[in-house]
Amino acid sequence: MNLGYNNKMSMKYLSVALVTILLSGCSTPVTQQLPLMPADSASCCDSLKQLSFVPLKETEALNVSLDHNSAVFNFDEGSSYSKSFAFGPRTKSAHVTINSVMQNGQVFSPNVLLLNKDYEVVEKVTYRKFKIQSADLTKPSQLVANFDAENVRYMIVYADRRKFGSKIVIPHPAKVRAKEFGEPMPMVTDPVYQRVAIGKLTMSIHTTQYASYASDDERLSSHPSKASNPGKPQQESVNFYHQAIRAAVADNDVDKAMGLLRDAEQLGITDADQVFRDAMKAQLARQ
Known part of the structure; x- marks a missing residue:
């Protein structure tokens, strides 16, 4: 008797059985109620x-x-x-x-x-x-x-x-396994x-x-030293930090927003503080 072969086949059938059990708990009839959808033309934004x-x-x-x-x-x-x-x-x-x-x-x-x-x-x-x-x-x-x-x-x-x-x-999966092993379809x-x-x-x-920039471009470092003088920040970096701060505040992650604010100020993004304060006011108004 080939015990190794029998044990191997037993493990295959056991895996089929386990996957069948898992799926029986995951799938439900499609007649269940669908989650509420947004209104047909609802939109938070114009663009x-x-x-x-x-x-x-x-x-x-x-x-x-x-x-x-x-x-x-x-x-x-x-x-x-x-x-x-x-x-x-x-x-x-x-x-x-x-x-x-x-x-x-x-x-x-x-x-x-x-x-x-x-x-x-x-x-x-x-x-x-x-x-x-x-x-x-x-x-x-x-x-x-x-x-x-x-x-x-x-x-x-x-x-x-x-x-x-x-x-x-x-x-x-039981059908997939059965086809693979050449067994009758369950x-x-x-x-x-x-x-x-x-x-x-x-x-x-x-x-x-990675993107390449000139050697004096502030985007080469996400954490420049406070002593550095990066000059006027690129508009792409300004947009990035504005959006990142707003997103962090919207997620109630004030620590992250403060860290982004510090980085933005080090890059010379002078209006980052105003963006942070406006985002906090808007978040408090929503709550």
Whole structure:
């Protein structure tokens, strides 16, 4: 008797069973009520430039929640909750990975806009470019996209409103495993998910090419010494710190906003203090 072979097959069937159990707790019938969507033409702002952009580090991984507190913008596809990000001044090109978890029979199916320094859309990564990554023993099923952001300054994540409520059907892992092992197809139901207006994402940013500046350009250092005299700051850096301060205050991260304020003042951005105070007043008014 080949005990090694039997043990190997037992482990394969055990993994199939475990994934089946995991999925049975993750997927629910698609007849459940959809999360509340924003109004058809609702919008927080008149233009993309007015959105609050979260500053990104050159390399980082972060969790992103899109919910009823997220900014609403009326995109070409209709109104959607959104999250907006600004690449760091030293990032010329970056590799971006976005994962959207499929759970409880629902999933946020992202669209991504990539903007230049003038807030003009230069590329769109639509929901069609997000591929299904089936569940395994360590993680649930997800929608995943990998793309390069080259010569762009801003990134906006949102959803195609016209697709809310539509179904995504994925092959049950037990069927995938059975096909792989040449076994009879099990009597299991393929998980079904609906595209919804809110959800949780994970995002990773990795700078692949750094921007080059003249030797006296203040953007070469994000923490210049107080004794330095950087001269007049570049408008790109001014915009970056203004938006970063507003975003930090909006997230109730005052310590981060204060740190950004100090850095901005060291760069010679003289109106950063006024931006901070205005952002604090606006935040207090909302509360």
